Amino acid sequence: MDFIQAALYSDFLGTPAFFWLAFISIVIGLLVFDLGFLHRGQQKEIEAKESFILYAGYMAIAFAFGAWVWWARGAQSGLEFFTGYLIEQSLAMDNIFVIATVFAFLNIPRIYQHRVLFWGILGVIVFRAILIGLGAALVMSFSWILFVFGAFLVFTGLKMFKTSHDKPSMEDNWILKLIRRNFRVTDTLHGEKFTVKQVDPKTGKLATFITPLFVALIFVEFVDLIFAVDSVPAIFAVTQDPFIVYTSNIFAILGLRALYFALAAAMHRFKYLQYSLATILVLVGIKIFLVPMGIKIDTALSLFVTISVLASGILYSLWKTRNDMPEPQPGKATDAAS
Numbered sequence: 001m002d003f004i005q006a007a008l009y010s011d012f013l014g015t016p017a018f019f020w021l022a023f024i025s026i027v028i029g030l031l032v033f034d035l036g037f038l039h040r041g042q043q044k045e046i047e048a049k050e051s052f053i054l055y056a057g058y059m060a061i062a063f064a065f066g067a068w069v070w071w072a073r074g075a076q077s078g079l080e081f082f083t084g085y086l087i088e089q090s091l092a093m094d095n096i097f098v099i100a101t102v103f104a105f106l107n108i109p110r111i112y113q114h115r116v117l118f119w120g121i122l123g124v125i126v127f128r129a130i131l132i133g134l135g136a137a138l139v140m141s142f143s144w145i146l147f148v149f150g151a152f153l154v155f156t157g158l159k160m161f162k163t164s165h166d167k168p169s170m171e172d173n174w175i176l177k178l179i180r181r182n183f184r185v186t187d188t189l190h191g192e193k194f195t196v197k198q199v200d201p202k203t204g205k206l207a208t209f210i211t212p213l214f215v216a217l218i219f220v221e222f223v224d225l226i227f228a229v230d231s232v233p234a235i236f237a238v239t240q241d242p243f244i245v246y247t248s249n250i251f252a253i254l255g256l257r258a259l260y261f262a263l264a265a266a267m268h269r270f271k272y273l274q275y276s277l278a279t280i281l282v283l284v285g286i287k288i289f290l291v292p293m294g295i296k297i298d299t300a301l302s303l304f305v306t307i308s309v310l311a312s313g314i315l316y317s318l319w320k321t322r323n324d325m326p327e328p329q330p331g332k333a334t335d336a337a338s
Contacts, residue, residue: 015243019072023247026065027125030058030254034118046114046261054258062251069244079299080239084248086303087238090280090310091231092256093263093273095223100264102219106212108189110261115192116213117257120220127225128249131232136242143292149233150289156230157281160274175222176215184209224253230281237288238299271321276313280306 010017046054062085070078103113138145179185186209190196194214200207235245256263263270283305287297 014241019069019243022068023065023243023250026061027250027254030061031118031121046110048262051259051261051263055255055262058251058255058258062255065247065251069247076299077239077241077244079303080241080244081248083238083299083303083306084235084244085252086306086310087234087280087284088231088249088252089256090277090306091234092227092253093270094277095227096256096260096263097270098223098227099220099260102216102223103264106216106219108213108216112189112192112213113261116216116220117260120217120224121254121257123221124224124253125250127221128228128232128253129246131228132235132242132246132249135232135236136240136245139236139240146236146288146292149236150285150287150291153230153234153237153281153285153288155285157278157285160278160281175219179210179215179218185215186211189213233288234281234284237284237291238302270314270317272317273313276309279309279313283309 063082066078066081066085069081099117102108103116108116184200184207186196186198188211190211190213192213193211194217196209196211197206198209199205200209231249232245235249239245287302290297
């Protein structure tokens with residue numbers, strides 16, 4: 001009994017192990033509930049209403065977890081969690097729009113998109129842990145790395161202002177070229193399958209092919225990895241605590257993935273949101289640049305400014321696009337991925 005208690009209270013990356021166990025248990029429970037209960041043995045289109053309900057559920061759990069952190073570790077840790085959560089949600093919205101573009105290009109029907117997003121989240125959990133662990137190690141070993149993080153975020157934010165209306169080009173995308181060069185890809189979807197066995201026309205032998213659904217999954221993982229290069233350093237402007245950084249990141253991504261189907265259907269309504277995201281990146285970059293200089297901006301102020309900038313971008317976009325027609329959603333799969 002004493003051994004178990006000692007293990008639970010042992011330090012892991014500056015936080016008692018039972019905090020990590022509680023977080024891991026919640027995430028596993030959410031994933032099991034999603035796959036084992038909500039979508040057990042069936043594929044169905046997730047409508048905007050269901051998407052909002054799922055998001056509300058994920059957000060409620062995240063806020064309850066943040067409240068527990070506030071109660072157990074103090075107000076500063078609680079504020080850092082909520083600020084990190086909001087910053088990640090803000091920056092990850094761009095991620096969602098790129099994923100929607102990928103699905104549209106590959107003609108992945110909405111009925112199969114949840115399957116891709118669900119399995120994609122498993123990769124996110126692993127890759128974010130690696131990136132955040134690496135970032136935390138760099139910050140602890142080389143405090144000057146915060147200057148690099150800050151400068152990078154400011155540069156990225158300023159660049160976003162210039163490319164705010166540019167749509168990502170998929171035809172010549174290097175990820176797609178890499179997939180085509182290293183994998184056999186089927187011409188069309190095969191239901192919900194990621195891989196199928198069929199005769200290779202080049203060799204005449206039975207071989208394993210990946211389907212456009214698996215191509216979409218690879219894209220989703222790469223997209224998150226690329227966007228994490230922005231969002232992970234941004235959280236370090238709020239706190240260098242690996243527990244707060246990682247948990248706020250994962251809860252934010254889980255919630256946004258649940259909201260994906262509502263956001264994807266309304267992409268045309270958020271044309272000007274990137275200006276807000278760019279502003280947040282610049283402000284966060286300045287904040288993280290000031291940390292090594294001993295100048296720390298109050299976390300509550302950071303939270304207020306982030307909410308204000310994000311809300312302004314959303315409201316302005318909704319007002320400016322109030323008469324715009326929605327863009328068509330992908331339906332039946334075609335030969336887009338081969």
